[in-house]
Amino acid sequence: xxxxxxxxxxxxDEPTFPELEKDPAYAELKRKNNELLNQEDxxxxxxxxxxxxxxxxxxxxxxxxxxMENFSTYIIDLEQxxxxxxxxxxxxxxxxxxxxxxxxxxxxxxxxxxxxxxFSDDVNALETTPxxxxxxxxxxxxxxxxxxxxxxxxxxxxxxxVSMEDIAKEYIETYRKMSSTVASYNAASDEDxxxxxxxxxxxxxxxxxxxxxxxxxxxNHVLDTKYFAYGTILEKRLRYDLLDSxxxxxxxxxxxxxxxxxxYASDALMHYAIGRPTLLGYEMEFASEMELTEALxxxxxxxxxxxxxxxxxxxxxxxxxxFLDYAPITIGRTNFYNVSNPIPELRVFERGTIYRILxxxxxxxxxxxxxxxxxxxxxxxxxxxxxxYYTGGFETLREAEEAALFLKxxxxxxxxxxxxxxxxxxxxxxxxxxxxxxxxxxVIPAGHRYIVLIECEDISEELNATIxxxxxxxxxxxxxxKFAVGTFTARSDADLLxxxxxxxxxxxxxxxxxxDL
Numbered sequence: 026x027x028x029x030x031x032x033x034x035x036x037x038d039e040p041t042f043p044e045l046e047k048d049p050a051y052a053e054l055k056r057k058n059n060e061l062l063n064q065e066d067x068x069x070x071x072x073x074x075x076x077x078x079x080x081x082x083x084x085x086x087x088x089x090x091x092x093m094e095n096f097s098t099y100i101i102d103l104e105q106x107x108x109x110x111x112x113x114x115x116x117x118x119x120x121x122x123x124x125x126x127x128x129x130x131x132x133x134x135x136x137x138x139x140x141x142x143x144f145s146d147d148v149n150a151l152e153t154t155p156x157x158x159x160x161x162x163x164x165x166x167x168x169x170x171x172x173x174x175x176x177x178x179x180x181x182x183x184x185x186x187v188s189m190e191d192i193a194k195e196y197i198e199t200y201r202k203m204s205s206t207v208a209s210y211n212a213a214s215d216e217d218x219x220x221x222x223x224x225x226x227x228x229x230x231x232x233x234x235x236x237x238x239x240x241x242x243x244x245n246h247v248l249d250t251k252y253f254a255y256g257t258i259l260e261k262r263l264r265y266d267l268l269d270s271x272x273x274x275x276x277x278x279x280x281x282x283x284x285x286x287x288x289y290a291s292d293a294l295m296h297y298a299i300g301r302p303t304l305l306g307y308e309m310e311f312a313s314e315m316e317l318t319e320a321l322x323x324x325x326x327x328x329x330x331x332x333x334x335x336x337x338x339x340x341x342x343x344x345x346x347x348f349l350d351y352a353p354i355t356i357g358r359t360n361f362y363n364v365s366n367p368i369p370e371l372r373v374f375e376r377g378t379i380y381r382i383l384x385x386x387x388x389x390x391x392x393x394x395x396x397x398x399x400x401x402x403x404x405x406x407x408x409x410x411x412x413x414y415y416t417g418g419f420e421t422l423r424e425a426e427e428a429a430l431f432l433k434x435x436x437x438x439x440x441x442x443x444x445x446x447x448x449x450x451x452x453x454x455x456x457x458x459x460x461x462x463x464x465x466x467x468v469i470p471a472g473h474r475y476i477v478l479i480e481c482e483d484i485s486e487e488l489n490a491t492i493x494x495x496x497x498x499x500x501x502x503x504x505x506x507k508f509a510v511g512t513f514t515a516r517s518d519a520d521l522l523x524x525x526x527x528x529x530x531x532x533x534x535x536x537x538x539x540x541d542l
Contacts, residue, residue: 045124054121061114068107075100097221101228108232111195112239115188122184123177159323161312162254170258182250185243189297192243193334196236196294200338203229207343216348226343233291241293248300255311267314271307278303290338298336305331347377352401353502354382354417354428356435359398368393371403371415375448379418380425382432383441383452386413397435415443422453427500429454430474430512430540475519476511479526480534484508488530495525512540 045051075096162183167176206229210222252275259268282296289295305328312321350372362368371381381403384396390412396402403415416432419425425442432440441454481488484501492501492510496518499510513519519537526535 048124051121051124054117054124058114058117058121061110061117065107065110065114068103068110072100072103072107075103097224101225105228105232108235112235115192119181119184119188122187123180159319161308161317161320161324164315164317164320166258166315166317167254170261171254175254175257178250179254182247182254186247186251189240189243189247189301190332192236192240193294193297193332196233196240196291197334197338199229199233199236200290200341203233203341207341210343210346219346219348223343223345230341237291237293240291240297244293244297244300248304251304251308255307258315259311262315264314267310271310274303274307285336289336290340291336294334294338295336298334301333302331345376347374349374349377349379349420350418351379351420352418354431355400355503357398357400359394359396361398361400362393362402368402368404368414371405371413373445373448373450378444378446379420380422380442380444381415381419382417382425382429383443383454384414384416384432384437385439386411388412397437399432399435423498424500427512431502431509434476434540474512474514474540475516476509476513476538476540477519477522477526478536478538479508479510480506480536481508488526488533491525491529492522495522509538 046055160183162179167179171179203226206222206226210219210226213219213222252271255271256268259265259271278300281299282292285295285299286292305324309321309324309328312318312324384399384402385391386407388411390404391414396414396416399416401416401418405413405415407413417425417428419428422442422444425444429440429442439454441452443450443452443454479488484492489501492499496510496513499513499522502509510522511519513522516537516539523535523537526533
């Protein structure tokens with residue numbers, strides 16, 4: 026039985042394994058690898074076709090929400106499947122490499138039956154001297170001085186070491202895509218578009234996390250296994266000097282890693298980038314001391330082309346955006362809304378909290394003049410068949426309560442504050458104030474309230490600064506040809522603002538208006 030000739034090894038020819046191919050387990054690994062590779066190519070073709078279609082549709086028609094959602098989901102699903110296939114292939118390729126390396130070592134001296142006598146003499150001569158191999162872990166010293174289980178573990182670690190470059194590059198590529206997706210998400214002005222980017226970000230984040238864990242697992246196994254194997258051999262050869270120097274280098278490497286922990290996006294990638302040159306230096310020194318000249322030459326070639334990933338990647342943090350249409354109430358033309366510009370439907374947001382003012386609910390739609398030019402207006406048809414009219418959009422209850430007072434001042438009989446929280450609406454003006462578990466009660470209770478009126482053409486920056494310094498939590502709104510600041514619960518607070526304005530802006534006329542609720 027013949028497999029790999031020593032001449033082939035020495036010349037560096039691409040090895041073939043005709044006998045190993047007959048092994049059912051090995052053949053199944055090769056078949057499965059090819060099958061997964063074909064599946065990956067097919068999925069990539071589907072992605073290319075889908076993107077070509079998307080570009081064509083984008084240039085020819087206005088894309089609707091359903092098309093965008095379906096396209097985004099379709100692409101994300103395909104990319105996730107490709108990622109899963111690549112992970113599965115990586116495990117299979119590792120098993121194939123281990124099988125081939127074990128096969129080479131087992132048959133390193135076996136030659137074809139038809140080799141000539143001169144070649145057989147060369148092989149016999151090689152059998153009397155230590156084997157020299159360009160790949161460090163394939164040298165005979167390891168099989169001689171390591172237990173079989175430890176040597177097999179070393180072969181696994183070597184295969185993982187070789188795979189580290191590809192997985193590190195894949196992580197960086199995933200990080201780059203994730204960073205670009207987050208930038209698109211933050212720049213999106215439309216909620217539907219933003220949601221598509223956010224969904225893609227979540228997929229990429231999960232992929233990056235998975236790659237990060239895999240880098241960490243493989244690299245730690247590589248370090249533990251190789252340092253144990255090399256250390257075992259050095260102890261048996263009584264080379265404590267090299268053991269001590271390698272231990273010092275290893276400690277320095279760990280210190281460098283500790284100093285950078287938690288700073289960048291991936292600690293695992295950073296550990297690999299810092300640790301890889303240290304491990305390579307140790308392997309070169311080991312090969313030199315053990316007189317493995319061929320392996321040392323090979324390791325020098327590795328050093329010349331060593332890939333060190335840039336681990337200085339800033340952590341990516343994404344704050345989920347809320348596309349809530351906050352809008353102050355203004356008074357404009359009574360014919361602002363018309364047949365050409367109808368009152369928009371009230372939009373209910375699935376996330377976040379927003380307050381609006383209910384102007385009234387009616388059995389039939391009302392003439393627009395009833396709402397006295399209030400903008401913005403929204404309409405919705407309730408389950409009972411009534412039409413409800415809302416205005417404004419506020420971030421806080423205080424802003425909404427002040428807007429309700431403003432509308433009452435404008436003649437609306439019963440403006441009601443309503444709150445939407447994650448899609449659920451509560452009318453705070455009518456809900457039971459004794460409800461437990463909710464600190465928010467209805468609109469401002471009955472009593473006296475005060476508004477400071479300012480007569481001027483515009484609120485200058487200096488006047489605005491005075492108002493904010495004296496009454497930082499009060500809203501400034503226009504009331505006809507005046508500006509209103511308030512409301513104030515205590516008369517003394519309103520008087521304090523008037524005094525500050527009169528002192529700093531004597532050219533401005535100010536007065537106080539009392540509201541009796």
